[in-house]
Amino acid sequence: MRNTLRSIICSIYAMVFIGVISSCEKTLLSSDPGTTPSEVFEYLWDDIQNRYAYFELKQIDWKAVKERYVMEVDNNMSEHELFDVLAEMLFELEDGHVNLTSPFNRSRNWEWQQNYPLNYNQGIIDRKYLGKDFYISGPLRHQLIDSVLYVNYRSFTESLRDDDIAAILHRAQNAKGVIIDVRSNGGGAINNAFNLAGAFTDQSYTYGKVRIKNGPCSDCFSSWTDLRVPARTNGSYSGTVVVLTNRSSYSSTTYFAEMMRQNPRAILVGNTTGGGGGSPVFGELPNGWVYRFSSTQALTLDDEHFESGIPVDVEVDLDQSDEAGGKDTILESALQLLQ
């Protein structure tokens, strides 16, 4: 009897003990780091130092950048003031894939496009070239202009289905050529880019190579891995394709431009793309703000960085008098090439 009682008491004690520790999962991990401006600044600077991919290409001395900005941080500053200091520090990376997002603002560096002429006028495209009876296939808007199929793709963030590609290939069957207009397309999902590029080749091909930061040292990168365009399995277009780009063609659109540049059937017209060759990785600061930055490098087959933009075969700007007259000089050049 005494043993039974002892067993029951032991069991009850044990379960009560368990009940107490079962609410302590959180306390058994170390607590969150501090959120003073200095601690937040140090955390951000460190992570960029360890994982950013383009210090060497851009010849940025990140330690010198720290010395400049750390002087501006003090623990009594407001969160808006801290945000401004961090944003200015990140601005030095000259990278459109670098942002700092807080509940009240999002920092960015858009000089890769803002310091250049736009060379794209959506109003002219809508009124003069697409008109009223254009087709819409998913994210693609297309119209036959002088027996050339003009396809306008605004953002690679919009999903492209194979049916959408089939629709343009069907319309392109009897066309003299195809124009893919990705000017001011700021990028999105790379899958959409290589699915579209794959519709203009009957053979898969390599268009570049990529590597990722895999350690904190400056040359800690993975090996280079080939980037390939897979040929579309359900048929492709065998005629000439002209791709229109401008400085606002960025990120996945830069990749798309290079995919097409390596296609012997394609001609690039317009301006060098804006770059955006590094895949952005995200992080969170101790104060909950989110930041992102480029963590990969991509090279063309000529060993040029995608980050620097993809050059075109035919450089054309939008002529101001043409624009005033409702004409798109770059698109007109493409149409002439295909006549």
Added chain:
Amino acid sequence: MHRFILCLFIFIGFLPEFLAQNHSIFVGGGLRSDALRDEGYSPLLFDGLGLSALLGYEKKSEKRETLWLLNFSQSRTTNSFGRELKATSVGLLNLNFYPRKENKISWGWSNSNGLQHRFITGFDNFNGRTDVFTSFGPAVKYNLPFTFKNQSFSFQAVSHFQILGFYLPSGYTSSLPKGFGYEPNGALRGFWESLYLFYPGGAFNAALWPKLQWHLSSGNSLSLNYIYEYTRLTGAKLHARSTGMWLMTLSMKLK
């Protein structure tokens, strides 16, 4: 036909051993409380609740007790700023004890295998991170049977501590282990290049599993379990996880 005969011989060969043992399976489910930190995403701690399901098989003979435990869990965690991280895990635990009649404590060894996947919301790239580990270490079991109002109960506490093994964590930046994705490797070389040694100081996995068991007259039993598990993998980026699960299980005797 000869395959059938071969199978029959194998079955007959193992039959005496099978008959000399007690076999039972158990199923269960319950709530879990998760706290975790993955420095590949954030220095902040995420915590929250989730659900766990358990499937087990136990084999007991006079000299040896073996337990296989398959556990599937999902939980939704948030950090102090409201960012959400979904954690999914699958674990397969094998425990082996060598009991002695006069002793309430039995010692043995364990093999712990885990796959832990995390998905953070609001990050457009590299938003999934996964770790896989397998390790071996000692295990201990304490068993205290007692009766209360003519019903048979027992209090059991099992613990294991992992010493040696290997693990494949997500990469320094990438979601995939470092030997995959951005490396032009085949599966075998990628696996080899992604391996980290699991050893005390480098990685940690241990669990404490007390349970109160009510033995029914049919030979089956009902248990209230609490499983606490701590895992720390210091791969390319630290991932630490502290989990407590409250589970009800029903154990059914096969023989």
